[in-house]
Amino acid sequence: MDRLCPHCDELTLAPTSEVGVLRCSSCERSCLTGAEEGGSAKRDRLRPRRAPGEGQDWLPALGAVAFTLVFYGVLQALPAGRIGELFLERGFVPVLITAASAWALLLIGARWARLRAEARILDVDLFAAESAAGIRPDRAGPLRRELATRAGASAEGFLVARLDRALRQFEVRPRISAVLEFLSAESAADEGRVDASYALVRVFVWAVPTLGFIGTVLGLGAAVGGFSESLEAAASLEGLKASIGTVTGGLGVAFDTTLLALVLSIVIMFPASIVQRMEEGLVGAVDDYCAEWLVPRLREADGADDAEAIAALAKKLLEHVGGAGA
Numbered sequence: 572m573d574r575l576c577p578h579c580d581e582l583t584l585a586p587t588s589e590v591g592v593l594r595c596s597s598c599e600r601s602c603l604t605g606a607e608e609g610g611s612a613k614r615d616r617l618r619p620r621r622a623p624g625e626g627q628d629w630l631p632a633l634g635a636v637a638f639t640l641v642f643y644g645v646l647q648a649l650p651a652g653r654i655g656e657l658f659l660e661r662g663f664v665p666v667l668i669t670a671a672s673a674w675a676l677l678l679i680g681a682r683w684a685r686l687r688a689e690a691r692i693l694d695v696d697l698f699a700a701e702s703a704a705g706i707r708p709d710r711a712g713p714l715r716r717e718l719a720t721r722a723g724a725s726a727e728g729f730l731v732a733r734l735d736r737a738l739r740q741f742e743v744r745p746r747i748s749a750v751l752e753f754l755s756a757e758s759a760a761d762e763g764r765v766d767a768s769y770a771l772v773r774v775f776v777w778a779v780p781t782l783g784f785i786g787t788v789l790g791l792g793a794a795v796g797g798f799s800e801s802l803e804a805a806a807s808l809e810g811l812k813a814s815i816g817t818v819t820g821g822l823g824v825a826f827d828t829t830l831l832a833l834v835l836s837i838v839i840m841f842p843a844s845i846v847q848r849m850e851e852g853l854v855g856a857v858d859d860y861c862a863e864w865l866v867p868r869l870r871e872a873d874g875a876d877d878a879e880a881i882a883a884l885a886k887k888l889l890e891h892v893g894g895a896g897a
Contacts, residue, residue, distance in 0.1 A: 600740075600756065622761070622768035623689050623729040623857075624682035624850045631677035638677075639670045657827050664786035664828045668779055672835040675775035679842050686849050692725040693856050696864050697734065705870035708745035711738040730857050733757060737865060747869050754861050761854045765847070772843050776836055783832020790825025 584593040594600070643666070646655050658665045697718060698706065706714060715738045719726035733754075740753040 600753065621729075622765040622850060623853045624685045624846065625768040626681050626685060628678065628771060631681055632674055634677045635670050635674035638673045639666065642669060642673075657831060661824045661827050661831075662786065662789065664782055664789065664824075665831055668782045668786075668828070668832050668835060671775055671779050671782065672839060675772055675779075675839045676842070678772060678775075679839070679846050682850065683842075683846050686846065686853055688725065689728050689730065689853055690856070692722060692728060692730055693853075693860055695722075697721045697731075698864055698868055701868050706738075706741070706865075706868050707870050708742055708872050711742040714738055715742075729853070730860060733761075733857055733861065734865060737861060741869060745872050747866065747871060750869060751866065754858070754866075758854065758858050761857075762851070765850050765854060769843070769847055772839070776839055776843065779836045779839065780832050783829045783836075786828025786832070787825045790822060790828065793824060794822045 584595050587594045643658065646658055649655060658669065698714075701710070701714070715735050718731050718735055718738075722728065722731045725731060736757065737750055737754055741747075741750050744750075
């Protein structure tokens with residue numbers, strides 16, 4: 572029966588010369604057959620691959636709705652002022668701008684919190700116990716099961732997932748060069764995954780000013796309508812005053828919604844850029860972690876490796892990571 576590749580989800584798996592190993596012709600990666608596939612590999616297929624800071628989008632959405640309701644409730648309780656006029660007396664568009672901006676900022680804040688939690692484990696050597704004997708292919712499987720215990724609260728983190736996949740690759744293809752190839756491909760894939768994971772934030776950066784322009788159009792439409800009424804009411808002073816109030820009110824909606832949207836879009840863009848740079852830096856730090864603390868401790872089963880060869884391979888990985896980051 573045809574099977575999807577667990578890495579790229581394509582129906583391009585084919586048997587290899589190694590027993591129990593399949594190789595994907597699309598992404599050039601290997602995996603175990605269903606009969607020999609471990610529980611963690613099945614969990615990897617069921618659990619979506621995410622960028623380091625990526626989380627659930629619906630939780631920030633609920634938080635944005637709650638924040639908007641509380642924010643407008645507080646504004647209504649406060650004395651009248653410029654802020655209250657800006658949010659409460661300019662129609663429904665400021666409500667949408669506030670909710671969208673809050674959603675975007677909560678998304679960014681959640682990513683920042685996850686990145687801070689991910690970064691803590693980068694200073695911990697999870698393979699310190701293997702410093703002397705190294706990691707043989709027959710040790711890779713048990714070590715994968717021990718990673719969760721060693722990582723503690725960071726067991727579900729991005730680094731542990733990368734290490735787990737690298738050890739699984741070493742268990743399937745017990746060659747250090749194959750692990751290096753796999754880590755290089757994982758690094759490139761994760762860089763693309765980080766960039767793609769900011770699609771929703773970019774939508775908000777684009778949508779908030781657009782909502783402001785919608786408010787501008789609505790306000791100008793009201794102002795033009797009020798101006799036509801002022802011409803009709805020119806014979807009456809009271810009618811003229813009322814129609815002029817409609818004109819100025821429409822212009823207030825037009826300019827204030829645009830101002831609010833532009834200010835909040837700037838408020839979104841700056842932290843989004845900072846957090847994205849942090850996330851890209853974390854991907855590079857995970858690459859460095861693998862090159863420094865995992866690859867030098869791998870030992871091939873046939874004894875063909877030595878310390879100098881391993882150091883050269885680790886240096887090659889670091890050079891690749893540095894070139895990709897540049």
